[in-house]
Amino acid sequence: MDKPLAERRCERLILPEPGKKPGAEAREGWLEMQIVVDLTRCQGYAQCVFLAPEVFELHGEEALLYNPAVPDDQLDRVRQAAAACPVQAILLGEEVSAGAR
Amino acid sequence: MPDDLREGRIVIVGASLAGLRAAETLREEGFTGSLTVIGDEPHPPYDRPPLSKQVLLGRMAADAAALPMRRDPDAEWRLGVRATGLDPVGKQVLLADGESVTYDRLLIATGTRARPWPNADEAALDGVFTLRTRDDAGRLTERLAAGPRRVLVIGGGFTGSEIASACRERGIEVTLAERGPGPLVGALGGTLSMLAAGMQRAHGVDLRCGVTVTALRGNGRFTGADLSDGSHIDADVCVVAMGAVRNTEWLAEAGLAAGPRGVACDAGCRAFNMYGIVTDDVFVAGDAARFPHPLFEYQMLSLEHWGNAVTQAEVAAHNMVSPEPARRPHLAVPVFWSSQFGLNIKSVGVPTFSDQVVIAQGSLDERRLVAVYGYRGRITAAVTVNMAKWLEYYQGLIETAAPFPPGPGAADGRPLVAAFPIPSNVPDPKGLFHGPTVALTGYLPDRRLTVVRPAD
Numbered sequence: 001m002d003k004p005l006a007e008r009r010c011e012r013l014i015l016p017e018p019g020k021k022p023g024a025e026a027r028e029g030w031l032e033m034q035i036v037v038d039l040t041r042c043q044g045y046a047q048c049v050f051l052a053p054e055v056f057e058l059h060g061e062e063a064l065l066y067n068p069a070v071p072d073d074q075l076d077r078v079r080q081a082a083a084a085c086p087v088q089a090i091l092l093g094e095e096v097s098a099g100a101r
Numbered sequence: 102m103p104d105d106l107r108e109g110r111i112v113i114v115g116a117s118l119a120g121l122r123a124a125e126t127l128r129e130e131g132f133t134g135s136l137t138v139i140g141d142e143p144h145p146p147y148d149r150p151p152l153s154k155q156v157l158l159g160r161m162a163a164d165a166a167a168l169p170m171r172r173d174p175d176a177e178w179r180l181g182v183r184a185t186g187l188d189p190v191g192k193q194v195l196l197a198d199g200e201s202v203t204y205d206r207l208l209i210a211t212g213t214r215a216r217p218w219p220n221a222d223e224a225a226l227d228g229v230f231t232l233r234t235r236d237d238a239g240r241l242t243e244r245l246a247a248g249p250r251r252v253l254v255i256g257g258g259f260t261g262s263e264i265a266s267a268c269r270e271r272g273i274e275v276t277l278a279e280r281g282p283g284p285l286v287g288a289l290g291g292t293l294s295m296l297a298a299g300m301q302r303a304h305g306v307d308l309r310c311g312v313t314v315t316a317l318r319g320n321g322r323f324t325g326a327d328l329s330d331g332s333h334i335d336a337d338v339c340v341v342a343m344g345a346v347r348n349t350e351w352l353a354e355a356g357l358a359a360g361p362r363g364v365a366c367d368a369g370c371r372a373f374n375m376y377g378i379v380t381d382d383v384f385v386a387g388d389a390a391r392f393p394h395p396l397f398e399y400q401m402l403s404l405e406h407w408g409n410a411v412t413q414a415e416v417a418a419h420n421m422v423s424p425e426p427a428r429r430p431h432l433a434v435p436v437f438w439s440s441q442f443g444l445n446i447k448s449v450g451v452p453t454f455s456d457q458v459v460i461a462q463g464s465l466d467e468r469r470l471v472a473v474y475g476y477r478g479r480i481t482a483a484v485t486v487n488m489a490k491w492l493e494y495y496q497g498l499i500e501t502a503a504p505f506p507p508g509p510g511a512a513d514g515r516p517l518v519a520a521f522p523i524p525s526n527v528p529d530p531k532g533l534f535h536g537p538t539v540a541l542t543g544y545l546p547d548r549r550l551t552v553v554r555p556a557d
């Protein structure tokens with residue numbers, strides 16, 4: 001649990017999740033972090049859309065759609081978006097690793 | 102004594118949004134004992150709202166919605182195993198694999214599942230789906246990607262409407278059948294249901310209201326359905342979106358006030374037993390809970406709301422490790438969102454707890470508005486369509502029981518658009534194919550649940 005992040009990520013690289021569907025190539029690499037947006041709080045200010053347009057998009061005038069699996073090359077942008085969100089609705093973190101018994 | 106509460110064994114049943122957030126909060130609150138989370142799905146906690154939105158639109162894979170942790174709760178995750186029973190005397194959760202787990206305090210966070218089509222043979226036809234889990238969403242998306250001629254959606258609630266919206270956006274023909282007078286009527290009442298119906302039709306949904314689906318047809322493979330008006334719909338995919346059922350069967354022998362509307366608990370998330378006595382060490386949170394709310398005359402609410410699962414889990418976890426004087430009530434005003442047909446619909450309060458509604462800002466024509474709901478002269482709910490920034494303002498009015506209708510220009514200095522409140526027209530859910538997502542479930546904590554609705 002208190003191993004450095006990089007080491008834990010390596011474990012995941014060696015042990016991909018069983019039953020992973022071929023359609024999920026977007027997740028290739030297994031290095032990405034996950035996000036969830038608290039859309040009860042989100043007010044559609046769209047700062048995140050400007051800062052990380054590959055991850056966040058507005059659908060219509062103010063409905064926010066986003067990709068919860070953040071590609072590695074988007075991580076910095078998503079960090080900025082999370083920091084800039086005026087209502088602090090974006091949570092970035094690791095998923096629960098399924099190594100549990 | 103207080104110190105003891107930070108030790109011992111805590112078990113959480115249900116490894117989804119409420120279960121995860123509760124586990125994290127327990128550690129934030131200083132719980133150092135052993136923590137076990139039991140979940141019957143084989144996956145680590147994931148987020149459900151994208152399943153009927155981004156996933157069906159084909160913008161992300163169904164298995165990509167894992168929930169991020171706020172912190173690692175250092176828990177033992179027992180995934181893919183169902184809790185089958187609860188022994189409150191021996192303080193044990195019984196598992197489907199024959200094992201059992203002992204607890205000092207227990208959190209029930211087993212949520213809901215999709216209500217299945219009532220005829221099991223018809224429900225088993227290839228091409229008939231429900232949508233609750235990521236596996237459901239994966240299978241349905243695959244089928245949508247194969248380019249069906251027509252999709253039949255049964256039920257015009259939020260989930261059914263979002264599915265119809267995604268289908269249209271993908272250029273798939275869709276028929277939506279709703280037994281009630283219109284889509285979303287059970288959740289939002291007559292006025293906004295008109296808006297929703299208009300949006301559906303404008304986007305090419307073949308919307309059939311006031312009809313029931315009498316039979317699903319097909320020989321092994323779904324080919325269509327018969328409607329009560331004598332018509333027949335030819336379709337190759339059917340999505341049954343008839344609301345949710347609480348996962349409380351596993352508690353049948355536990356002596357708790359658990360039933361089809363959820364597990365009744367007090368304002369501090371402690372479960373009631375079947376005699377209406379509050380338990381010491383069993384807590385409930387999320388979609389599985391039924392809890393009293395002072396803003397709505399202490400009626401028990403059953404919610405199917407993302408935000409409620411989070412806040413209620415936080416309160417439950419805090420109370421599980423806090424001595425009585427430090428415990429907090431769960432008083433958050435219900436908030437919900439949905440996106441469909443390019444609209445962002447948000448609701449605060451309980452729109453079904455209303456007798457009147459007024460459009461306070463914007464208009465149906467603009468497809469931008471705030472509808473404010475009142476009950477006996479006070480504001481009980483507000484719904485924004487593409488005006489989410491106003492939600493907080495109206496939340497304040499609800500929390501302070503401000504008079505209904507809101508004063509002219511209450512919000513932005515503009516005059517009220519419809520000066521005259523009209524009846525909110527929330528029908529009895531019994532006549533609908535969809536649920537309200539905020540259900541008023543009466544005052545009684547026991548198993549004999551009555552639905553009490555505002556009468557006039």
Ligand SMILES: Cc1cc2nc3c(=O)[nH]c(=O)nc-3n(C[C@H](O)[C@H](O)[C@H](O)COP(=O)(O)OP(=O)(O)OC[C@H]3O[C@@H](n4cnc5c(N)ncnc54)[C@H](O)[C@@H]3O)c2cc1C
Nearest residue numbers: 115117118119141149150184211212213387388405406407
């Ligand atoms: C398609 C879809 C779209 C949604 N969209 C929105 C939206 O736009 N806005 C909004 O506010 N809300 C939305 N929701 C609702 C939101 O997702 C729920 O309110 C939330 O998931 C509730 O979390 P929960 O943890 O209480 O319950 P759940 O997420 O239902 O989790 C309960 C978990 O417990 C497990 N479980 C059940 N019984 C047992 C048992 N006996 N033993 C072990 N495990 C068990 C279940 O399998 C499940 O994994 C949506 C839901 C769905 C399905």
Ligand code: SF4
Nearest residue numbers: 042043045046048085
């Ligand atoms: S910046 Fe925050 S409030 Fe604005 S759209 Fe993004 S998540 Fe929503």
